Amino acid sequence: MFLVIDTALIIEKLSLIVVVVLTSLGIALxxxxxxRKVAALLQDRRGPNRVGPFGLLQPLADGLKLFFKEEITPNLSSKFLFTIGPALAMLTALMTSAxxxxxxxxTFFNREISLQIANVDVGILYIFGVVSLGVYGIMIGSWASNNKFSLMGGLRxxxxxxxxxxxMGISIIALVMVTGNLGLKEIVQQQQDNNWWNVVYQPLGFLIFMICAFxxxxxxxxDLPEAENExxxxxxxxxxxxxxxxYxxxxxxxxxxxxxxxxTLYFGGYDIPFVNDAQLQQGALGDWVALFQVLCLLAKIxxxxxxxxWVRWxxxxxxxxxxxxLGWKVLIPLALVNMLLTGGVILYFNK
Amino acid sequence: MNLTTILFIFLSVLALGSAIMMVTRKNPVHSVLYLVITFFAISGHYVLLNAQFLAIVNIIVYAGAIMVLFLFVVMMMNLNIEAEPQKNRLLQFAGVISGGSLLLVLLAALMKTKGTVMIGEGDYGLVKNLGKVLFNDYVVPFEISSVLFLSAMVGAVVISKKEK
Structure with a gap:
C-alpha cells in the first residue's frame, strides 16, 4: 500500500489515540x-475514605507518593535495560487498545468517524501478538535488576x-470458526445482527479464555511471579x-x-442489549447512539x-x-475438545 | 521520495543494523534482544507488502514465543563473558566457511527468482486469499509439514523425559 499523508485523517486518529490512552489511564487510576474499596467490601471494612469525599482523591495521593519517592537503581544492574523494562510493560499494555x-x-465536523484507532484486518491476532509481547517488560526488568528473586519472578x-x-489461542480458534472473521469490528457487528452474543455459542471457550486472561x-x-512470601x-x-x-x-x-x-469477543462489544442499534441511529437519537455504545462497553468492562x-479477594x-x-493437563485438552466440538457442530449444520 | 520508500529504507537499516549487533554482542541476553528487534523490522516489511497475516504471525510465533523461550534459557543458564569457554580456532574457521557457503547458496537462489513483488501492490497476503491458496493448491504439503511438526514435538517430549 502506498501511504498518502492525509492531514485530516492524522488529526482524527491522533485525537482518538489521545482520548483512548487518557481514558484507559484514568480508568486504571x-x-x-x-x-481497595472492593477488598474492603469483601472483608467487611470501610476502605480508603480520608482523602477527599468518600476517599475519591486517594489515587491522586498514591500517584504523588510514588512520584516523590527516591528512585534507586541497583549498582550492578544493567542501567539501560533496567529503565526500559517498565517502559516496555506500559507500552505493550497500551498498544492493545488500538x-x-x-x-x-x-459524525464530527461533517466527517464520519469510525470510533476505533485501527481497523486491523487480523484484529484478534494483533491483540494476541501484542499481549504475548507483554512478558518482555517483566523478563527484561527482572534480569536487569541482577537479583535472584527478581529473576525467579521473571522466569515464572x-x-x-x-x-x-x-x-487461549485454541479457544480463540473455536471462536473464529463460529464468526468466520478475524476483525474485531466485524465480530461485534455480527453479534449485533445475530441478536445472540457469542458467549451463547461458545460458553466453554469463554470460560477457558477468561481463565487464561487471568x-x-x-x-x-x-500471581506467582510476585508471590511475596516466596x-x-x-x-x-x-x-x-x-x-x-x-509495573x-x-x-x-x-x-x-x-x-x-x-x-468484545464474547459479550457483544459496544452492542446495546435488547435494542437494535442501527435503527436507533437512523431514528431520533442519531449520533448520540455512539455515546450510549461507548457507555455500554464501559459498563461491560x-x-x-x-x-x-472479586476473584482476587x-x-x-x-x-x-x-x-x-491446570494449564497443560486441563485447559489445553479442554480447549482442544471445544475446538473439535465446534468444528463438528458447524459441519453438521452446514451439510 | 515518498513515505513508503522512507519507511522501507528505515526498516531495512533497522533490520540489518540490529542483525549485525546481534552477532557482535558479547552478552547473549543483548543478542537475543537485538534479534527480537530484527524480527520486528522484518514484520514491518511484511506490512509494507500488505501481508498483515504474515506480519502478525511472525510476531506471535518468533518474537512472542520462540524468542521468549530463548531469553528464558539464556537467563536461566546465566551465561556471561567469564563463563564463556575458549573456542577452538579451527572451529571458528569451519563456522565462517559453512556460513559463507550458505549465504552463497541463498544469494544464488534469490538472483534466479522471477516476478518480483512490488511494494504496495497485490493482496496475496490477506487472510482470505492466503487461506484459499493454502487449503486448495497446497493442501498436501501443508498437512505433511504439520505431521512433521507433530513428530518434532513428540521427539522433544521423548528426549526431555527422564529415564527411570
Missing amino acids: YTTFAE AIPWAGKA AASQIISYELA AECNRTPF LIGGYHTEYSSMKMGF LFAEYINMIISSAVMA VAFLFLFM TIPRFRYDQLMN
Whole structure:
C-alpha cells in the first residue's frame, strides 16, 4: 500500500489515540481505588475514605507518593535495560487498545468517524501478538535488576504466560470458526445482527479464555511471579518510585484491556442489549447512539473488572505445580475438545 | 521520495543494523534482544507488502514465543563473558566457511527468482486469499509439514523425559 499523508485523517486518529490512552489511564487510576474499596467490601471494612469525599482523591495521593519517592537503581544492574523494562510493560499494555472498537460510527465536523484507532484486518491476532509481547517488560526488568528473586519472578512469569497462551489461542480458534472473521469490528457487528452474543455459542471457550486472561494479567490465583512470601516482591523487587508504579499500573491497564477484549469477543462489544442499534441511529437519537455504545462497553468492562477483584479477594494462590498442571493437563485438552466440538457442530449444520 | 520508500529504507537499516549487533554482542541476553528487534523490522516489511497475516504471525510465533523461550534459557543458564569457554580456532574457521557457503547458496537462489513483488501492490497476503491458496493448491504439503511438526514435538517430549 502506498501511504498518502492525509492531514485530516492524522488529526482524527491522533485525537482518538489521545482520548483512548487518557481514558484507559484514568480508568486504571480509579481501578486501583476500586480494588481497595472492593477488598474492603469483601472483608467487611470501610476502605480508603480520608482523602477527599468518600476517599475519591486517594489515587491522586498514591500517584504523588510514588512520584516523590527516591528512585534507586541497583549498582550492578544493567542501567539501560533496567529503565526500559517498565517502559516496555506500559507500552505493550497500551498498544492493545488500538484494535478495540469503542463504538460504531459518529459524525464530527461533517466527517464520519469510525470510533476505533485501527481497523486491523487480523484484529484478534494483533491483540494476541501484542499481549504475548507483554512478558518482555517483566523478563527484561527482572534480569536487569541482577537479583535472584527478581529473576525467579521473571522466569515464572515467562513460563506461565507461554503455557496459558496455548489454551487461549485454541479457544480463540473455536471462536473464529463460529464468526468466520478475524476483525474485531466485524465480530461485534455480527453479534449485533445475530441478536445472540457469542458467549451463547461458545460458553466453554469463554470460560477457558477468561481463565487464561487471568493468568496473562498475573492476577490472583495466578500471581506467582510476585508471590511475596516466596520471592520478596517478585520481578519488581529492586524497583522503586515511578518505575515500580509503571509495573503496577501496567497490570491494571492489562486488566482493563483484557476485560474489553472479553466483552468484545464474547459479550457483544459496544452492542446495546435488547435494542437494535442501527435503527436507533437512523431514528431520533442519531449520533448520540455512539455515546450510549461507548457507555455500554464501559459498563461491560467495569463488570469484568469487578469479577477480577472479586476473584482476587476470594481465591488463594495456586502452588506452582498446580498452575502448570491446570494449564497443560486441563485447559489445553479442554480447549482442544471445544475446538473439535465446534468444528463438528458447524459441519453438521452446514451439510 | 515518498513515505513508503522512507519507511522501507528505515526498516531495512533497522533490520540489518540490529542483525549485525546481534552477532557482535558479547552478552547473549543483548543478542537475543537485538534479534527480537530484527524480527520486528522484518514484520514491518511484511506490512509494507500488505501481508498483515504474515506480519502478525511472525510476531506471535518468533518474537512472542520462540524468542521468549530463548531469553528464558539464556537467563536461566546465566551465561556471561567469564563463563564463556575458549573456542577452538579451527572451529571458528569451519563456522565462517559453512556460513559463507550458505549465504552463497541463498544469494544464488534469490538472483534466479522471477516476478518480483512490488511494494504496495497485490493482496496475496490477506487472510482470505492466503487461506484459499493454502487449503486448495497446497493442501498436501501443508498437512505433511504439520505431521512433521507433530513428530518434532513428540521427539522433544521423548528426549526431555527422564529415564527411570
